[in-house]
Amino acid sequence: MRLIIGQVHRNVLALASSRSCFVIGDHLPFRMLSLPRASGFHQTAWRGSQTVEDSGSTLTLASLEVQSKADYVKKERVPQSKADYVKKERVPQSKTDYVKKERVPRTGGPKPSSRDSAFSAKPKKVSSLHLKPAKSALPKSPVVKKKLKIDEALFSASSFEELGLPPLLIDRLNKEGLTSPTEVQSASIPVISQRHDAVIQSYTGSGKTLAYLLPILSEIGPLKRAREQGNSEKRSGIEAVVVAPSRELGMQIVREVEKILGPDDKRLVQQLVGGANRSRQEEALKKNKPIIVVGTPGRISEISAAGKLQTHNCRFLVLDEVDQLLSFNYREDMHRILEHVGRKPSTSSSSHILGPLARRSERQTILVSATVPFSVIRAARSWGHDPVLVRAKSVVPLDSITVPRPMLSQGDPNSDSPTMSVNQAAVDSLPPSLEHYYCTTKAHHKVDTLRRCIHALEAETVIAFMNNTKPLKDVVFKLEARGMKAIELHGDLGKLARSTVLKKFKAGEFRVLVTNELSARGLDIPECDLVINLDLPTDSTHYAHRAGRTGRLGRKGTVVSICEESEAFIMRKMRKQLGVAIKPCEFTEGQITVHKEEDVE
């Protein structure tokens, strides 16, 4: 049976979403959860497993130190020239309003990020890093547990005020047109503010960057929460380190921090990305005295090793796209970062005997990705104190997470085999609003199919992925020859060329960006309405990150994989692994024709 769809954006078939629960462990609804927590956040020993205890006390906004609106106005308000900003600024909004607003593509959507991206890093093969869970040689300290329950109300927080962000920070967010938190932000902000180590997992384009930046900027820098007198921690130097696997993602995060800090304070964030001039970065560290640095593992560890980056006072360490940062390529740099950030060099004789692990860890560790394989859970357990997994509408203590049953039959649960990583990571990493299709064609007709697909779907801003760099130019040439404006982007281009390409593409000068795996993670181009796989991604984790370049923050988006007949089984396999409908289709006479699966099997 054949079903003809006119223009996919007008007559979109509702996909039967078979999105199932994230594979790792059982998830409790937030309201059911009791979170035991070491009262001493700065526990010296890294503890092993810990049981989840139920408690009678409910974790309310107050117990999370998130005050009610009234309290908030009373206690938090600091003398400001802009009197009564609360009255002026707060526009009561329901969550539905927010969703409605965000879903209007282009014109009515959220204020697009002003973040620029510059591409540089070469794509790195992701294989898992075997960092052994650190075992402290120190005796375990007695742990006083504070039992917490989380109020479901936090999930439906419709404003940043409800989440207890400081007034100055809310003021800045409003100025940037950000008035309502996303779901993952509502879940993460209270948890991080309560000083839990956390793994944040939520689908691509759901706002994970602000989910960790906002609670951090509530604690450090000029927008931070006013503390009661005598209760202020005196800190100096760098207080937060954010690590990202690529230069482009690093720069994007820098732009996001700059946007929140505002023009007067943007020097307080310093980029330490590879490929940029290192001595200039070192000079800026000296001159600007930043409170937060964002960079790639290599450059951060390089400058740290040279003694030009002091991070022992650091309170926050964020690993964005953590599953990629755990790959073998980053092993040494990540080891250095984890060993140094937020660790006080100790002079006591015992620590000389016991080695670096005896040094006191002061930092809060936050791991972030749309795809969280079990290796990340294991790493978080070994690096953090009572870490929790935060997702939209659920928070789970990591100690309660076990390797899921199906995984056990597929191999050694302690191995980081791709199968394991894929199965655990893929589900729930995709925005629910995406439409997925695949079509088959001969290899030499792929570009023509791509062109017909773009016309049929009336897509305006298209990212086409290939697996290698070499053929990109050829595809661009063929598209241009057929009158379609296209441009290539890959790591072999110079730094300036890469940022120019992106600027032009974002400005709408080109309809198609032809690129490789380099652009699959982090790239935020809200206007992108179509992602094409001209080469199939290597696994469903890669599929998820590529697909996530479209359909960001509730917008509509379509993903089309163009493959040869002999590869169609891979798409069917990915459909199973991802738990989403990827429908076979073809493009004829300016239309998409969607087949039912029976027709092709």
Ligand SMILES: Nc1ncnc2c1ncn2[C@@H]1O[C@H](COP(=O)(O)OP(=O)(O)OP(=O)(O)O)[C@@H](O)[C@H]1O
């Ligand atoms: N509360 C908000 N209101 C409006 N826009 C927001 C909000 N939070 C984030 N955004 C915007 O949503 C877009 C996507 O956010 P972000 O890049 O943080 O997503 P992500 O979950 O990290 O995606 P990925 O997994 O692909 O890296 C950005 O343009 C960001 O500026």
